[in-house]
């Protein structure tokens with residue numbers, strides 16, 4: 245039987261970073277992953293360039309039943325800390341949009357950074373290797389049944405991630421383990437996911453597939469309200485693009501409608517009426533100066549207005565109705581594209597029984613949960629990786645602070 249100070253299950257973003265940090269603090273660390281290939285989610289992230297953090301990160305960029313839980317870890321290991329590490333590894337990067345940082349070259353560079361950090365910490369990695377069971381050991385710590393034999397560990401870190409993209413190794417192992425050890429689970433559901441609509445309702449809009457435009461989208465009310473100014477993308481089955489991915493995380497009920505302002509920088513109900521005296525254009529042409537051509541044509545058809553009618557001859561009431569419909573499009577998704585297309589999991593191991601300082605279970609001393617398996621879900625834009633780094637760092641610090649018992 246092999247003995248380690250800590251066994252980290254899951255060699256994704258959080259697991260690799262935690263293992264490397266703990267190893268560099270002098271712990272004997274074993275990192276186990278059941279997937280054939282290392283860190284596939286990092287590899288496919290950010291369109292292959294890994295949006296590894298965001299310059300501006302705070303609790304407001306995360307969703308959780310306990311929105312304050314992430315505060316401590318995010319404050320102790322910040323985007324600046326990770327940026328320094330990226331620079332120390334000589335990785336060139338750039339800012340793309342709203343503080344989002346991407347590798348210039350490839351996400352493989354972030355994987356190599358994490359591998360080198362693990363090597364610097366003397367981390368032992370078994371991959372592919374499954375873990376059949378984890379149980380407390382009567383003498384303290386834990387015993388794990390792995391595909392490579394029995395292992396004894398003073399502490400166990402669960403870093404098995406969320407449920408999205410099952411074909412590259414996602415599993416509910418961490419959630420099941422948490423339940424078995426008495427933890428509550430906040431219902432997992434796909435987040436940062438394209439939304440779908442009833443095919444019959446969507447048929448006219450399907451013709452707009454591929455069209456993208458900046459919108460304001462919102463859902464919910466009060467504290468639970470989400471609102472984003474981002475691009476929306478029409479697809480054959482519904483809506484996608486950053487605006488929709490962001491707002492999908494905020495939908496809490498199937499019967500929650502979306503509000504979309506398709507022209508957030510304009511005030512069309514007023515502008516069209518104001519344009520009447522000077523305009524010699526037909527309504528369709530005037531409208532198309534303010535919205536993408538394909539969308540404006542469809543919208544007029546939808547509003548049952550004659551695109552060929554001179555603007556000057558249109559009734560004010562019709563123009564106001566048309567403008568208002570553009571600014572207040574209300575629509576009800578029928579579902580989403582599910583785990584196959586989701587970028588993250590909303591929900592996970594409830595933070596109620598975890599220490600926000602160390603990520604340690606309050607129910608089972610020595611057991612830790614980090615990364616996406618925890619009920620902390622970031623916005624699109626590098627926030628989920630930052631949570632992986634910050635929670636992993638908080639955990640590694642704590643692992644090193646307590647003497648080993650195994």
Ligand SMILES: Cc1cc2nc3c(=O)[nH]c(=O)nc-3n(C[C@H](O)[C@H](O)[C@H](O)COP(=O)(O)OP(=O)(O)OC[C@H]3O[C@@H](n4cnc5c(N)ncnc54)[C@H](O)[C@@H]3O)c2cc1C
Pocket residue numbers: 253254255256257258259276277278279282283284285286288289290291294295296297373374375403404405406408409412413414415416417418586587588614615616617625626627628629630632
């Ligand atoms: C297409 C896509 C693009 C994304 N792009 C970005 C982005 O650009 N920026 C960003 O911030 N976030 C992005 N994300 C989200 C980000 O990838 C995750 O939030 C992040 O990887 C979570 O880190 P983690 O370590 O908790 O989980 P993961 O990185 O998913 O790692 C979990 C690991 O655990 C292993 N595992 C699972 N079950 C078991 C088991 N039973 N036994 C052993 N090992 C197991 C898995 O094989 C995996 O290696 C993206 C996600 C997707 C799907």
